Amino acid sequence: MNGSIVRSDGTVLLVGGAGGDNRQLRQLLVEAAQVVAADSGADWLHEIGHTPDALIGDLDSVSPAARGALPPDRVRHIAEQDSTDFDKALRSIDAPLTIGIGFLGRRVDHMLAAMTVLCRYPQRAVLLVGEDDVIVHLPPHLDISLQPGTRVSLFPMRELRGRSTGLTWPIDGLSFAPDTRTGTSNRALGPVSLTMQMPGMLLILPASERSALQSALAQCDAMWPAP
Known part of the structure; x- marks a missing residue:
């Protein structure tokens, strides 16, 4: 996939900022080949002591602590404001399956936007997990x-x-x-x-x-x- 930042032959876990069940997240971390944070999803991972393989997004909501815990080469800033961080991260991943967690809670407008992104990439196998x-x-x-x-x-x-x-x-x-x-x-x-x-x-x-x-x-x- 042209323009990919993260490439994997296994499942990639994409973590968003809406939060969720820590036990559910930890189980998915065990199963994933690589882990990507979409903007403030890095804060959720930081809270449980996990460092993602990449942080992708416009980086307007990730905390300085979570961003600072990552080596600079793992941080990918995509500045445009015409798409969500879920979209920015998903289109930057090349994997047979992407599992997203942290996109179905808190705000209904963000959740509806995530549903739109699923339909924007019909060629991709993407599974969103909520509680x-x-x-x-x-x-x-x-x-x-x-x-x-x-x-x-x-x-x-x-x-x-x-x-x-x-x-x-x-x-x-x-x-x-x-x-x-x-x-x-x-x-x-x-x-x-x-x-x-x-x-x-x-x-x-x-x-x-x-x-x-x-x-x-x-x-x-x-x-x-x-x-």
Whole structure:
């Protein structure tokens, strides 16, 4: 990926400034090949005694203490103000999977902006982790192993259609759009398959299903072409 600052053959953990569960963060740190802080995400890492491999953003909210704890060559200042720090960091990472934590709490406007960024990079496998939910932008097709009764929510960011198997309320033949029909609070009957006609659908699952979702993404045949 041209312009990448961080490159990895493994999972990259991207930490944002919205905070969250320290235990959840520490578990993700154990699993990650590399760790990137998006601006004040460095403060959360600093609080638990972890030094990221890179700090990326416009650096208008990271504390002097967290920034000063990093060698200068790990700090990448991207000055433009037309994108969020999540966007700046994500587009600077080249990895098969990026897991983001610290982007789904505190401020609703920041969370909605993060959802927009997910849809801006449909060619990327990106999983956002919150204390209660995990969210991905759906690839063209996804098979995921879920237990019966698991909450499965679909939220469209544009008008689109899709097909499903394994849902209590199938989506075949339905037209989704953010201002008309959404697919929140569906339920799995067991393993679920989802096929989308175009990019723009977000899948939201309970945080307990993170491992299942990561496995499904790893087995996915293809993501969407880059815009």
